[in-house]
Amino acid sequence: MNYKYKTQKVCSQEISFNIEGNVITNISFTGGCNGNLKALSKVLDGWTVEEIEAKLKGNTCGVRGTSCADQLCIAVRKAYDEQKKA
Incomplete structure (x- = not known):
């Protein structure tokens, strides 16, 4: 399944990936x-x-409370949880 996630508070605008x-x-x-x-x-x-979250969750960029890597963690977890519900 292809998944797209609109990022928040970072320079990248969107992350897409397959899950x-x-x-x-x-x-x-x-x-x-x-x-x-x-x-x-x-x-x-x-x-x-789980591997992505273990290495990157909580990573920040400058004074922001998040980063592109942290946003990826949020995105993959959201996609995984939505996939399980379907």
Whole structure:
């Protein structure tokens, strides 16, 4: 299933990815720090929701209470929970 998430309080505007069970693939950020987010997307490809949360949840960017990585954690958890309900 392809999932799109509108980010909040960060430079990227949207995160899209595929989710099958709890495995996340094809992560793509719209906007944000292009090189860093491309690298992050490659490194995390094939990781589970739990693995992504364990490494990145709560990561902040500057004075913001969140970051693109933290927003990804929120997005994958939301997608996973919605998928379980369907």
